[in-house]
Amino acid sequence: MGQSTGIAKGILGFPVAPFTETGRLDEQALFENIRFLVEGGLDAIYIACGSGEFQSLDRAEYEVMLDTAFEAVAGKVPIYTGVGGNLRTAVELAAVSAEKGAAGYLLLPPYLIHGEQEGLYQYAKEIFDNAPTLDAILYQRDNAVYSIDTVRRLTAYPQLKGIKDGIGNMELNICLTQEFKGRVDFLNGMPMAEVTMPAYLPLGITTYSSAISNYIPHISRLYYESLLAGDQSTLDDLYADVILPINRIRKQRKGYAVALIKAGMEIIGLSTRGYVRPPVVPVTKEHYKEMEQILAKALEKYPQKQKTP
Template identity: 60%
Template structure:
């Protein structure tokens, strides 16, 4: 485990959890997914989170994928896990992540219940105090911290960052401008490339990139263009790749996960498109659309990094 009390910066890698035809976890496919992200320069790996179908894997499977991720990454970049749901299970997985050598965890929302701010504070507090790992708080769904609750949570040294998956810019401005550099600020909006230009001025210096699982060179090209204020390249990447993929993603619920697997299969990574309910696979029509977008993307924006199977 890293002793640094800093949130990861740059482009955050969120591997999927691939399944084989029998519905079991495909460890070879997951290994290749993680290797591909690290080889392509992503600054961190977040295993068993939303794109990793956290909701659908057992504790035994969770332990297996975390152990595999830590082993494959081998200290090259920080490894964060997903913890959440009911507080007892979240604490167990936080402690398990610590034993397995992860650097930290991302706290996902509690199951179903919408709590008051004091209740959310106690939920996060219980998890944070259960281990010495770095903790990133996820603003998502039924867990959206307001300023007063967050100010109390930053008193814990384990808390290193906040990931926003809500898009409430009024709240983001209040939080970032009040708390400032005490925390790392991560953009976790769906298809975060779409919103990242609005987040950078507030101090958000990292984002989770779903498309980096299959076109990481586009993620990097886009992020570099943002940092260099290359408006023409940003516009081109939006028109050619990012917005067309985002339009497909919005066509069906669950495509935030299953479209990643489709993209990985299209580019030749050794994963199937199998998902676990309630997520559904990508429909053939939409698969073909994505295939066409990626073909044009590789023609216009070629990459020297070949996939080694």
């Protein structure tokens, strides 16, 4: 197995899909939100993935999201896309991603089916075969959990560059990192990944997707730098003040992995207005007020530094 040329490292930004009250994709809001992430120091943008309500987008909206991301990013950081769902659609979206110049894609789970490992292998293989120029990242979650043997087979494809973990099986993570270290890069993709990063760091996993970076990227950066520096005192404060309180709300209802991000963005003044598409439901008024209180205290204690003109 050859060495991976690597994928973007650090804190990964996963923009939401902002909708209007009538359910239309709000392109201007999306542009502003992505620009906010880039200016906030995120190391890559993953567009039209889980946080972007991939499952609710049609083909035209998907392309608009990609076009908007490229315009907003303006070449400053790499862009990856979400690819998945039913196989034919996944192949088409991988082709769209390649045409538009994405660095790679995150392979989301196939539609509905809990397949055998052979089925998961064939699913990934066909998409790899049809998008040979794009870096691919396997996403371990839900009905797509690739075994050691299946990953070993897929490493025959040089475009397999990463594995993102969204299930938290540390035994599997240890086995994967031990066998494929140097061949693929690993990402922590757990919901509210800041909660679990201290468990991933000893495995050499220093890259993760950050939900809270959508609205408080400077706190994401403070957390990341404190983690790498071993600054336990700052980490303890951030857990107590920000991370665990938000995580407690996130766990209250299904779909809050998306809806709570939009609520946080709305609270700090970004253009999203909290609208989501079913089956995701918006944040309740009670939880919204709790988020307002958490963020008010967080921004008071950890203010965003003003940029020098």
